[in-house]
Amino acid sequence: MNVTPQLLLGVVLGYFVVLIIVSLITSRKAGNAEFFIAGRRSPWFLVAFGMVGASLSGVTFISIPGVVGAGGANQAFSYMQIVLGYIIGYALIANVLMPLYYRLGLISIYGYLESRFGIASYKTGSAFFMLSRTIGSSFRLFLVVIVMQQVITGPLGIPFWCTCLGVIMLIWVYTFKGGIKTIVYTDTFQTFCMLGVLIITILELSNALDLSIGDIIPAIAEKGLNKVFYFNEGWADPNNFFKQMISGALITIVMTGLDQDMMQKNLTCKSIGEAKKNMFAFTCVLTVANLLFLTLGALLYLYAAEFAVEFPSRTDQLYPTIAMEYLPPILGILFILGLTAAAYSSADSTLTALTTAFCMDFLGFNKRNSPEDQEVLKKKRLRVHIMFSFVMFFVILLFNSLSNEAVINQLFIAAGYTYGPLLGLFAFGIGTKRILNDRWAPAICIAAPILTWVIDKYNDFLLGGFELGFLVLALNGILTFGGLWAISNSPLTPLFQEKERGMH
DSSP: OOOOHHHHHHHHHHHHHHHHHHHHHHTTTOOHHHHHHGGGOBOHHHHHHHHHHHHHHHHHHHHHHHHTTTOSTTOTTTHHHHHHHHHHHHHHIIIIIHHHHHHHTOSSTTHHHHHHTOHHHHHHHHHHHHHHHHHHHHHHHHHHHHHHIIIIITTTTOOHHHHHHHHHHHHHHHHTTTTHHHHHHHHHHHHHHHHHHHHHHHHHHHHHTTOOHHHHHHHHHHTTOOOOOOOTTOTTSTTOHHHHHHHHHHHHIIIIITOHHHHHHHTTBSSHHHHHHHHHHHHHHHHHHHHHHHHHHHHHHHHHHHTTOOOOSSGGGHHHHHHHHTSOHHHHHHHHHHHHHHHHHHHHHHHHHHHHHHHHHTSOGGGOOOHHHHHHHHHHHHHHHHHHHHHHHHHHHHHHHHOOHHHHHHHHHHHHHTHHHHHHHHHHHHHOOOEEOGGGHHHHHHHHHHHHHHHHHTHHHHSTTOOOGGGHHHHHHHHHHHHHHHTEEOTTSHHHHHHHHHHO
16 A cells, blocks of 8 residues: 555545534534533543643654654653653642632633732733743644645645645634534544554554564663663753653643643533542543653664664654654554644644633633623634634744744744743742732733743853753743742731722
8 A cells, every 4th residue: 555645635634524523513502601611511531531632742742752762851761750740740730720720710710810919910821821822832733734744735736835724724623613612522532543543653663573562661671761760960961850850840830730721621620529530530641641652762763773764863753754664554644643633632722722811811701791792702702713723824834934943943942931920920829928019010921031041041151051951941930939029018018908908
């Protein structure tokens, strides 16, 4: 069987037919409540399984396996140290943040900032999320569009912008009506596809290397690719255990617990009890999934050494190269299917989350609940959904036009800086009882990432050469926290007492 671009295009379109059918079934009689929070009736086990695909993304699908044998950061199985940090982060989310969101009955989690600080902090937090997610998700989708352009649409003579538009519009088609209610089910299907492809690829590589399931771990260990814990080289080592674990916990807290995209799925559960069960199950499945991706990476390196595969210049191209050029054709087809599932399970929920945040936080949907308003709000919601679809489309075109990998990567890294203010805002709100001078909060939240970037940029002079790595997030959050403290008052001050009297 020849894997032609026409065949791959047919497979991808068939995949989307399934998603559209699921959408038609789940979006019947869907209104704003279903679009934003699925009527708070989602089965917790479906949410848990579907969140795995949304957490991993297309970048993870091809990048994590590639770093296992490359040396440097995240070499061997050291990425599991970050995963251990994830577990700590998810425990904090389940026991601190989710009860807070459920107690306040939030749809947009940034509504907490309004109730705790005021309107300026509220808008600032939501704006930072939208900026982060727009750039980050567009970047991830851009990498997938490149692969599709190279192996499917490019050989058919379809220009990049058409491929990009098609990718975005397919997301819009199956999410515009049902929103998060549809995504709970489509993400479950997409996670199943992604993990299925992962397991089948592991089995095929094991077969090609003449390894039984029991032989896989010893074979990986023999090549020295199974090392998990790194304690000896100190904080300068990018794989240092404590550095990786702390980073993993912080990444989880901000990119799941303080991220509307990820938390919106949790908020569709019936109760906080079911949401906690969802988070526990999700953590278990995600841990196993990451372990499987690392196992796949080790097997790819064993395969490359055994069959003299020429290593691509970029490690994240190792999996696509072996899948498309060396393994049986059916594995090439499954790789494209798995990559598509991984990319879309992340991107579709992003589009819905951006729509939700803008509608709730900037258009005030949560303050207009009369039946007469609902039809008007539904039309506005549809327009916002289309708007963000085109925003992502143009951002991806911008990435493509830059044609400079270093610049694009810097933009992606810059988007990560904007999660620091969210960490600082929520930590200050939950961890202190101080009264914030709300109007100055935007200035602090803008200054903290800039100052963090300066410190990281000139770390040789300012930090003696210490590499922050993922710890830039911690520094960013600390600077934001400190700035907020500086513009706040103790609850025992006359200012607080005056506010209390005004409230009564």
